[in-house]
Amino acid sequence: MFSILRLFVFDILPIQLLLDISIHEHIHLSTVSSTKMIQFLTPVLLFIVLYVFWKVYKTQKTGRSKINLPPGSFGWPFLGETLAFLRANWDGVPERFVQERVEKYGSPLVFKTSLLGDRMAVLCGHAGNKFLFGNENKLVAVWWPLPVRKLFGRCLITIRGDEAKWMRKMLLSYLGPEAFATHYAATMDAVTRRHIQVHWQGKEEVNVFQTVKVYAFELACRLFLSLEEPNHIAKLASLFNIFMKGIIELPINFPGTRFYSSKKAAAAIRTELMMIIKARRVELEEGNASTSQDLLSHLLTSSDENGRYLTENDIANNILVLLFAGHDTSAVSITLLLKSLGEHPNVYDKVLKEQIEISNAKEAGELLKWEDIQKMKYSWNVVSEVMRLTPPVTGAYREALVDIEYAGYTIPKGWKLHWSGSHTHREEANFEDPMRFDPSRFEGAGPRPFTFVPFGGGPRMCLGKEFARLEVLAFLHNIVTNFKWDLLIPNEKIEYDPMPTPVKGLPIRIHPH
Numbered sequence: 001m002f003s004i005l006r007l008f009v010f011d012i013l014p015i016q017l018l019l020d021i022s023i024h025e026h027i028h029l030s031t032v033s034s035t036k037m038i039q040f041l042t043p044v045l046l047f048i049v050l051y052v053f054w055k056v057y058k059t060q061k062t063g064r065s066k067i068n069l070p071p072g073s074f075g076w077p078f079l080g081e082t083l084a085f086l087r088a089n090w091d092g093v094p095e096r097f098v099q100e101r102v103e104k105y106g107s108p109l110v111f112k113t114s115l116l117g118d119r120m121a122v123l124c125g126h127a128g129n130k131f132l133f134g135n136e137n138k139l140v141a142v143w144w145p146l147p148v149r150k151l152f153g154r155c156l157i158t159i160r161g162d163e164a165k166w167m168r169k170m171l172l173s174y175l176g177p178e179a180f181a182t183h184y185a186a187t188m189d190a191v192t193r194r195h196i197q198v199h200w201q202g203k204e205e206v207n208v209f210q211t212v213k214v215y216a217f218e219l220a221c222r223l224f225l226s227l228e229e230p231n232h233i234a235k236l237a238s239l240f241n242i243f244m245k246g247i248i249e250l251p252i253n254f255p256g257t258r259f260y261s262s263k264k265a266a267a268a269i270r271t272e273l274m275m276i277i278k279a280r281r282v283e284l285e286e287g288n289a290s291t292s293q294d295l296l297s298h299l300l301t302s303s304d305e306n307g308r309y310l311t312e313n314d315i316a317n318n319i320l321v322l323l324f325a326g327h328d329t330s331a332v333s334i335t336l337l338l339k340s341l342g343e344h345p346n347v348y349d350k351v352l353k354e355q356i357e358i359s360n361a362k363e364a365g366e367l368l369k370w371e372d373i374q375k376m377k378y379s380w381n382v383v384s385e386v387m388r389l390t391p392p393v394t395g396a397y398r399e400a401l402v403d404i405e406y407a408g409y410t411i412p413k414g415w416k417l418h419w420s421g422s423h424t425h426r427e428e429a430n431f432e433d434p435m436r437f438d439p440s441r442f443e444g445a446g447p448r449p450f451t452f453v454p455f456g457g458g459p460r461m462c463l464g465k466e467f468a469r470l471e472v473l474a475f476l477h478n479i480v481t482n483f484k485w486d487l488l489i490p491n492e493k494i495e496y497d498p499m500p501t502p503v504k505g506l507p508i509r510i511h512p513h
């Protein structure tokens with residue numbers, strides 16, 4: 001967690017840029033004498049001190065300016081209110097940061113703060129979500145912290161405007177509901193069955209999070225790249241674990257830092273992906289692969305209406321993003337789902353009943369179809385209630401493209417904006433008795449628009465929503481029809497790092513039916 005803090009603190013100062021530029025990869029510290037070291041560091045430190053003073057001056061100046069900024073506080077110099085924000089996450093109640101300020105400033109629709117090293121406006125509640133989701137590319141644009149932008153290169157999440165719209169359309173032609181869900185339900189079911197056979201059957205105890213992380217990665221490798229060979233997947237998975245560690249770190253590209261290792265791992269994954277891409281191109285040309293067998297074939301053979309294709313680099317970078325965005329999110333959702341079902345046996349019984357009805361209507365051994373997924377209504381309400389109480393992605397960020405007038409205040413151009421699903425999902429105004437676990441909230445018309453936003457909304461809504469829905473439901477179907485389970489640590493604490501996970505990974509004891 002301290003790595004996140006360090007990232008945020010350092011992100012305030014462009015020290016990382018300085019270090020990135022001035023400490024070249026080939027300088028080995030051991031060969032530099034201490035005098036030389038002092039000579040080198042003195043101007044660097046001087047620069048930092050001057051920069052710090054300049055930044056304080058600028059922050060205070062903005063605070064005194066005539067612009068009618070939203071209520072709120074920029075907190076401590078440099079740190080802003082990042083510590084309070086992180087503390088709420090560490091305590092497992094991320095919504096507290098927003099709630100305390102909403103109460104303090106008299107229920108505003110927006111308040112100002114300083115987070116992640118930037119001045120920021122937090123837009124509260126469903127009105128804030130509606131405003132941000134509805135103004136993408138007009139008043140606001142998606143924004144990710146520096147290490148993310150540096151590590152991923154040109155891909156969907158690091159580009160904006162028309163180019164991003166085009167790239168999204170290309171990816172959605174595979175991942176969208178019509179294309180994806182209708183064709184890939186059976187493949188997902190087959191992979192899930194195999195996973196359960198290998199990792200669950202014959203076991204007495206399972207650590208859910210560790211196990212479903214393997215499942216989510218294998219599934220993505222299968223559906224994106226048709227990779228099945230266990231050693232190949234394991235090699236990619238281990239590179240991926242190193243890569244993930246640098247995403248929320250100081251972007252110092254120097255041997256020994258996590259960012260450096262992450263960048264190297266990203267380069268190795270890209271090399272691997274490029275080899276797979278090139279081999280596939282040959283297979284497609286020789287008729288040894290089908291155009292619809294997976295995401296890769298689809299992207300290599302699909303063009304837009306003007307005949308424009310994604311480049312091989314674009315494909316490699318976007319597959320990297322999809323593996324990143326779709327890996328832990330699904331694993332977290334499944335883990336929290338199993339936790340809730342372990343805590344609410346009556347809900348488990350109803351889910352089991354629904355899933356057995358679906359199984360009974362099928363031939364022995366027949367795989368799930370899209371129509372079966374459509375029948376899992378109660379099960380999806382349960383998943384939705386789990387994501388309402390503990391959204392795997394607590395919120396996201398945007399950047400103001402112009403000065404924005406909102407709720408009677410001005411949010412200056414360049415400020416960052418934050419929407420918080422974890423706060424909206426627990427507001428009394430949106431959900432009666434919000435802390436109660438109650439899947440029936442999603443029956444009928446369900447929650448009001450913009451009050452339930454686990455996948456975000458608008459043009460930047462989660463691209464993998466259908467993938468995630470299918471994945472979680474296919475897993476749920478197979479797990480409840482095979483097992484019942486007890487939680488080995490009742491009320492296991494959830495920590496956010498940055499996604500919500502039970503602190504011990506949810507160890508359970510499983511009982512086959």
Ligand code: HEM
Pocket residue numbers: 142156157168321322323325326327329330333391392393395396397453454455456457459460461462463464465467468
């Ligand atoms: C339960 C699982 C998941 C949850 C809760 C989730 C949540 C989210 C949220 C909240 C966003 C929007 C962030 C924003 O407003 O900027 C997002 C974006 C995204 N998600 Fe997911 N996600 C999940 C699974 C997946 C999967 C399985 C994939 C890939 C197959 C995926 C790919 C993406 C991508 C590429 C974006 C960026 C879209 C863009 O910027 O245009 N997600 N996700």
